[in-house]
Amino acid sequence: MNFPLLKLIHILSATLMIGTGFGSAFYLFFTYKKGNVSTVKDVLKLVILADTIFTTPSVFLQLVTGVLLTEMLGLTFGKWFWQVMGISFIVFVLWVRAAFIQLKLRKIIEAENEITEEFHRLMRIWFYLGVPSFLASMVIYYMMVFKVTF
Numbered sequence: 001m002n003f004p005l006l007k008l009i010h011i012l013s014a015t016l017m018i019g020t021g022f023g024s025a026f027y028l029f030f031t032y033k034k035g036n037v038s039t040v041k042d043v044l045k046l047v048i049l050a051d052t053i054f055t056t057p058s059v060f061l062q063l064v065t066g067v068l069l070t071e072m073l074g075l076t077f078g079k080w081f082w083q084v085m086g087i088s089f090i091v092f093v094l095w096v097r098a099a100f101i102q103l104k105l106r107k108i109i110e111a112e113n114e115i116t117e118e119f120h121r122l123m124r125i126w127f128y129l130g131v132p133s134f135l136a137s138m139v140i141y142y143m144m145v146f147k148v149t150f
């Protein structure tokens with residue numbers, strides 16, 4: 001596959017990954033703040049669906065296309081490569097943790113049919129996982145465009 005086509009796929013998957021992730025988090029957070037149980041339940045289910053069909057495949061596509069592009073540019077195993085991989089790994093761990101919390105939240109709200117103390121507690125953790133994950137993704141965008149290392 002030629003370089004520009006691979007890069008196009010890489011950028012489209014980044015758009016899908018960050019866009020779906022940020023959009024889902026935005027709607028879930030503000031729906032939760034409004035406190036309507038049945039709306040929270042519906043939005044939570046849709047967020048989990050979006051993570052399954054859009055975010056998860058794009059995370060893997062991102063990594064594969066990124067490594068192939070790096071290989072084509074001869075940047076593999078350099079400082080930039082390892083820093084990008086390191087930050088991507090942190091983003092991945094935070095995101096997986098948040099995704100599992102969403103599954104727990106769904107279980108709680110379906111069983112209790114109310115927003116319990118445990119639900120509030122998990123929502124706080126989910127929020128504090130999401131913020132650094134999003135900021136670290138912005139750092140990756142910066143590293144992609146400017147090719148800087150730290």
Ligand code: HEM
Pocket residue numbers: 007010011014018062063065066067069070071073081084085088137140141144145146
């Ligand atoms: C959150 C994850 C990532 C995002 C948001 C992202 C985003 C982007 C964007 C927007 C570009 C276009 C930059 C430009 O043309 O100036 C790009 C290019 C590129 N990315 Fe990523 N990327 C991510 C992960 C990765 C990973 C894990 C690797 C592999 C180590 C990688 C390797 C590359 C390479 C080699 C290019 C081509 C740069 C060039 O044409 O000079 N990316 N990425």
